[in-house]
Amino acid sequence: MPVAQNYTDLTRQFLKSRLLTDVTSFRGFETEWQHIRDLLSRTAEHGESNSALLLGPRGCGKTTLVSSVLADLLPEKEFFKNTLIVYLNGLIHTDDRSALKSATSQMKLENAVDGKVFGSFAENLAFLLECLKAGDKKKSKSVIFLLEEFDLFCSHHNQTLLYNLFDVAQSAQAPICVLGISARLDVIELLEKRVKSRFSHRQIFLLPKENETEERIMLFKTLLKLTTEKELKELNNNHKPIPLEALQNDEMPLLRRIFDPNDYSFTATWVNQWNKHIDALASNRNVIVVLQNMYNYEVIEGTFKSFLFEIVSQLSEANPWITAESIQLLGQRYDSDDKVLLLCGLSVLELCLLIAMKHHSEIYDRDPFNFEMVLTRYNKFANSSSTMQGIERSVVLKSYEHIKNLELIVPVSGTASKVQKEYQLHRLLLTYGQINQAVMRSQNLPTEISQWAQRCLV
Structure with missing residues (x-):
């Protein structure tokens, strides 16, 4: 045509x-969307102080949900006129000082001139809190704090910023809403006891559905x-x-x-x-x-x-x-599985060592192994093979270490560091299916190696 x-x-x-710039269309999770909208609108319209965490795995739509809610609320004149939105990101604002400067600047307070904030950290914090606490529910603007990558703010010294924001919200000294966004579902456990006691413990989860x-x-x-x-x-x-x-x-x-x-x-x-x-x-x-x-x-x-x-x-x-x-x-x-693609790029010797590890794990119910165990199993195959004979021990050890560097195997925790490297215990981080797929996809692999990979015992 x-x-x-x-x-x-x-x-x-x-x-x-549409695929790149549509940041406000949010699909699904209607209950959670409405919950966030009610939270923000109550702060703006009625002067309620709230705090909440929006949690879910990366890419599930947490930021898009917030963007969608704001796109719905900002056109309302009352919300736009009566609300200040302060956006902080844990990846950008790596300490409380930079976060305070950004918040002060976004709120257009008196000690911020042309985006530059003057004064020490203590002065800025005192100034910001004084401005917040001096607010009147009926006259002052509501402030919405959006804390992206909330878990990174928990690593700041003494969690001073979080403590004071939650304290203002809990004591209802000013109409503010603190909304944390994080991919860590256990982020509440990172809060210090004094900070946790001032948090509302309102958590909203975005968990992708299994079959749709x-x-x-x-x-x-x-x-x-x-x-x-x-x-x-x-x-x-x-x-x-x-x-x-x-x-x-x-x-x-x-x-x-x-x-x-x-x-x-x-x-x-x-x-x-x-x-x-x-x-x-x-x-x-x-x-x-x-x-x-x-x-x-x-x-x-x-x-x-x-x-x-x-x-x-x-x-x-x-x-x-x-x-x-x-x-x-x-x-x-x-x-395709990225690990299978990685395995397809390994040498024939390295694939043989992975097959030996696979057989060991099958026989001994995934018990850990060391280089000597794998070498013994590999040598049994190599002695009966027409293509893998005559490879020196040092070459095999170097291939084993390369597999370790690729993190396809991992040392067993608690293994003594003084143990000679040939005897250090490791566990396999691959499934048997991944190794089998790599063997099937690898080009120009000798038939006897492919057949060895399919056997259960050698």
Whole structure:
């Protein structure tokens, strides 16, 4: 089917922009989303002081959830006028001093001039607390502290900043909300006793669901379909523009990039053709298998977006349509195990040592081993082999140490460091299936080695 080049280029730009810059569309976890929204809106509207932790594995959508909530709240005049948002990141603000300076600057307080903050750490802390405590629930603005990488703030000296923020929130001296975002589910255990006593112990978890393949197929269609004229009209009717000042805040990058489908224009015919093509792909059995395998391997939406981005990047004048074959080809890369790929790059001798370790672990129920045990098992095979004879002990030891340096085996904890390296005990960090896959995929591997890997006892 012939396609105008400008539509192909425009479609590629549209989809790439959506996949990269749509930081406010949040799917699923409606209860958690509403919980965070209520928390922030109560602070802004009623002057309530709150503290909470938003926890979940990396990439599950914690920051996107907060961005989505802010995108929903900021267009409301009362919220925007009555609220200050202070964004701190544990990776950037590595100590309380830098965090205080940034907070003071973002709050536009008196000792901050042109983004520079004057005074010592103690003076800044006292000044910030005085400003917070002097607030009046009915007259002063509410302050929302967003602490990204919250667990890193727990490593700051005496957790002074956290203690004072939680103390102000608990004592309701000023309308503030402290929302920590962390990938560590046990982060509350990192808090000192005095800090923990002032925390509300409100924890909101984002845990990916185990089996929602149907939703993944729906997401595939949602992210790759073009916006129809009807959808665009509904979007514009429901759209609440975020104030420009909120988007220009350099300290809070959560909302700086906003995806706007109005920036792109397609004919209704092209949109209809493209969307029918995506529907057909979503019902293709081979594509469904790829999407299922990817979901089993990785449930996080960010990885899936990266996968779709690579597919969309392949669109060109010569390849104007996404094909099931291209999805399958790219899916093989995402479905592969990184450790298996690493094993495929090892030498034949190193693979033989891994096979010897595998056999030892099978026979002795994954008991630890040392170099001498592995060498003895390897030599039994090498003596009956036509290709592995005559290799010196020092060469085998060097290969063993290379396997150790790649962290495919790990020393047993508590093993005496004074023990000679040939006798230090190690455990295998690979599954038997990973070793078998590497043997099957390795090119030009002698047949006798492949057969040895399949045996249970040698």
